[in-house]
Amino acid sequence: MMFQNLQEHNMSFNEVFNRIIKFMKLKPSGNFRLMVGTDSQVxxxxxxxxxxIVILNEGKGAWACIRKITVPRKMEHLHERISYETSLTEEIVSLFTEERKTRMIDIVLPYIYQGATFAMEGHIDIGAGPRNKTRAFVNEMVTRLESMGIEPKIKPDAFVASSYANRYTK
Structure with missing residues (x-):
């Protein structure tokens, strides 16, 4: 499982996690959102x-990377594709074990009374709007992420999936 961004290629998940920790330690009193989301293109x-994977310190910058998977066929069925996107997000979320989450929380903990926060989100590239073809899958995918203990976000709030990841699917 390898990750990359514009500066680095072939990062292991351990290296990604260490970059996240390093980023958080730069300004430990920040408002951090760790967001994971997947998009696809046929x-x-x-x-x-x-x-x-994006770690955002609200108003103070972000660090991000991607993981690319290529399936050697056209996945034309929308439900299959959305379900697989959610599975890939779940796979990465599961790597943030309780021990790793505790390490991240421990960085902000001394600064809680100064307003520091930490949240973990799963971004799903689906929308609930009446004209959105993916609205039928919202409850299913949201429930899957909630069961993992992370906050699900859908369009228009799912920007890691719908904007960041989307840019690299072309």
Whole structure:
């Protein structure tokens, strides 16, 4: 399982986690949101899935990376694709074990009374609007992420999936 961003390639998840810890330690009194989301794009002979990991310190910057998976066929069924996107997000979320979450929380804990926060979100590239073809899957996918103990976000709030990851699927 390898990750990359514009500066680094072939990062292991341990390296990604260490970058997140390093970023949080720069300003430990920040308002941090750790967000994971996946988007996909069907091409002529394959389907590309990009999972983004973003650690955002509200108003003070972010660090991000992606993981790319290519399925060697056109995945034309929307439910299959959305379900697989959610599975890839769940896979990355599961790597943030209780021990790792505790390490992140321990960084902000001394600064809680100065307003420091930490939240973990799963971004799903679906919307509930009446004209959105994915609205039928909202309850299913949201429930899957809630069962993992993270806050699910859908469009328009799911920007890690719908914007960041989307840019790398083309």
């Amino acid at each position: 091409h002529a002979k394959h389907t590309v899935f990009i999972t983004g």
